[in-house]
Amino acid sequence: MTAKNPKRPPSRTAPAVKGKNIAEAPLEVKSQTAEELQSEGVYPPARLAQAYVIWQKYGRTYKPAEALEKGTIFPDLYSPYPY
């Protein structure tokens, strides 16, 4: 027998749903905005991240030999690490 991992938190039983077996309980999906979740303290008071990229336009390209050295054929995408 292996010893129980002392760091492992005690297993908790799933919270019971009133009057129903948990497997039969309907899935309740409540739609909430980030603002509502923040007012409940679920989200920290910060804005959600919004990612975007600029649409690439085709322009000048490196010659194949230079592109292989630089890792891209597009001058717009050439961005070497500063070390």
Add this chain to the structure above:
Amino acid sequence: MDERLTLLREIQELEFAMVDLILFLDTHPQDRAALRDYAAVRDKHMVVIKRYEEIYGPLSFCSTTPVKCPWQWLEGPWPWEIEYA
């Protein structure tokens, strides 16, 4: 060996250029300038591949160069035996 390495290097350069261009074309399938450049690089690639394979044998098993006797596929050097430096 020097010409062999020069040709291999040129093939690598052309294939890299093609890879970057097809990635662009995946998101810009109607871009005529990119299509034109892709076609040009591909045509050049075919010429260089042909030149290489005529001298040094097939680069891939689906190469279209004439099959020679003896079977050339086993002739070295293998890629890891080439001194690239």
